[in-house]
Every structure is written in C-alpha cells, then in structure tokens.
Amino acid sequence: MQHSILLIEDDESIVEMVENYLVREGFAVTHAFTGEDGVKAFMQQSFDLVISDLMMPKLDGMEVIKIIRQQSAVPILIMSAKDSDVDKALGLGFGADDYIAKPFSMIELAARVKAMIRRATQYSSPEPKQDQVLTFGDLTVDIESMIVTKSGEPLKLTSKEFDLLRLFVTNPNRVFTKAQIYGFVWKDDYYGDENVINVHMRRLREKIEHDPSNPEWIKTLWGIGYKWDGQ
Structure with a gap:
C-alpha cells in the first residue's frame, strides 16, 4: 500500500x-x-x-x-x-x-x-481493553477511557501527554531513561534529540503537578532519566 x-x-x-x-x-x-x-x-x-x-x-x-x-x-x-x-x-x-x-x-x-x-x-488496530483506574492523591487516571482528573476536574491532555502519563503510572518507581521513554511512547529509535521529550514532560507536569518546579509525582534523576514517585 x-x-x-x-x-x-x-x-x-x-x-x-x-x-x-x-x-x-x-x-x-x-x-x-x-x-x-x-x-x-x-x-x-x-x-x-x-x-x-x-x-x-x-x-x-x-x-x-x-x-x-x-x-x-x-x-x-x-x-x-x-x-x-x-x-x-x-x-x-x-x-x-x-x-x-x-x-x-x-x-x-x-x-x-x-x-x-x-x-x-x-x-488504529484494536487493543486489549484495560480496566484500570489508578489514584494518586487527588489525581485519578482512568487507563481504559483515557480520562485524567485532578481534584475532580478533568484535565485536557494531548495524546502524547497521556501516553507518557500511562507509562509512568503503570510502572511506579521504575526509572526510565529518555531513550526508553522515546522507545515506549514514540515507538521509535532515540536520535539523542531531547527537545521533544523535554517539551512534553514540562507540559505534562504543568497539568498534573501542584508545583511543576518541585514535582510531587514525576521525579527527575539528573543524568539518568525520570520516574513516577508513587505506590
């Protein structure tokens, strides 16, 4: 084709x-x-x-x-x-x-x-249904319906922001390098260009964190990558 x-x-x-x-x-x-x-x-x-x-x-x-x-x-x-x-x-x-x-x-x-x-x-292919609603403090992530709420208010996430969030919340406390994040979310080889990941991570934090400059959930491990700090 x-x-x-x-x-x-x-x-x-x-x-x-x-x-x-x-x-x-x-x-x-x-x-x-x-x-x-x-x-x-x-x-x-x-x-x-x-x-x-x-x-x-x-x-x-x-x-x-x-x-x-x-x-x-x-x-x-x-x-x-x-x-x-x-x-x-x-x-x-x-x-x-x-x-x-x-x-x-x-x-x-x-x-x-x-x-x-x-x-x-x-x-575009059908995926197996996931019946998961995960809660972290006042943040709720419905994996199946792709609905995210903060203090009961729905958040408007882009598809890539939701893909990033889903990766983290379904793998709490696991450390991901930028190359791994790019591979899992963009499903492609990492070219070493950090801008795409940095932009999406910053915007996601601005939406889900109370203080994006001092994040509660998405932690940065300098020189290594990121992890979701949740149980």
Whole structure:
C-alpha cells in the first residue's frame, strides 16, 4: 500500500529535495507552498501524514496545524529551525506529534516518516481493553477511557501527554531513561534529540503537578532519566 504525504513548505529547494527523496522511498507526495494551499489540499484529499514548516507568510504552520487538528488525527511532523516555535507547536495543544530540526538529513527524515506512519497504523488496530483506574492523591487516571482528573476536574491532555502519563503510572518507581521513554511512547529509535521529550514532560507536569518546579509525582534523576514517585 502506497502511503500519501502532504508536504507544506514555502522553500522550493526544500520541497524539491524532500519530495524527490520520499517518492524514491515509495511515498506519494503532494506539496503546497503556502499554508492556505496546504489546508485546501488537506480538505480535498486523504493523507497518511502531514509534514509542515512553521515559518510561513500569512497562514503560518501553527495555524495550519490547528485547522487540520479540528478535522483529523492524522500524524503531523514539524520542520523548523527555531526551537521556540517547536516548543509552542508541540506543547501548547496545537497537536503536532514530532519535529525535525533544519538542517536535517534525508535519511533521518525518511526514518521519522516511516516510524510515524507505522505508529499510526498500529494505533488504529484494536487493543486489549484495560480496566484500570489508578489514584494518586487527588489525581485519578482512568487507563481504559483515557480520562485524567485532578481534584475532580478533568484535565485536557494531548495524546502524547497521556501516553507518557500511562507509562509512568503503570510502572511506579521504575526509572526510565529518555531513550526508553522515546522507545515506549514514540515507538521509535532515540536520535539523542531531547527537545521533544523535554517539551512534553514540562507540559505534562504543568497539568498534573501542584508545583511543576518541585514535582510531587514525576521525579527527575539528573543524568539518568525520570520516574513516577508513587505506590
């Protein structure tokens, strides 16, 4: 089965390089040079993955991601040279799943694309039901329904934030390295780029911890990784 990719990027040289490489890898690629054209293409056709730049005139990448997320749960990969924009797109609920920093190698890009599509295909398959409701102080995590409440109030977690939380609460007191976290949650090889994990961990702590700067639940073991401090 040939998977289809929507590439939204205003730099023609990058579009040509990325499109040519992904086509050789067996993907069908549709490109758009503006955010407006990207949204229009998305509304007219079904895609397995969206790759979008963030810095584009008029309708920028974050607006494009928000519009797409209102319509679909399709995997979205960001291309950006600015960490601050990546932080916003990954951490503020815009809905992007992963990012690759410019300049990047085509081999790494293709690996990310294949892994994201593979994960999306796996997640679309039915999973065994889990009947678990875990409580930690005023925090309650319903594994089956994916509902998290704090002091009785529901929390709005992104899918990756919930995946991280589920990993920790179902393995209390176990220490996870960043490479292990990336493998379990993103189901991919760890490239040594800490930004994606750091952003998601920070946003998760801001939602579940009373004092994110002095976390009660997700503890950092400097130079090693993280663990959930619960029984």
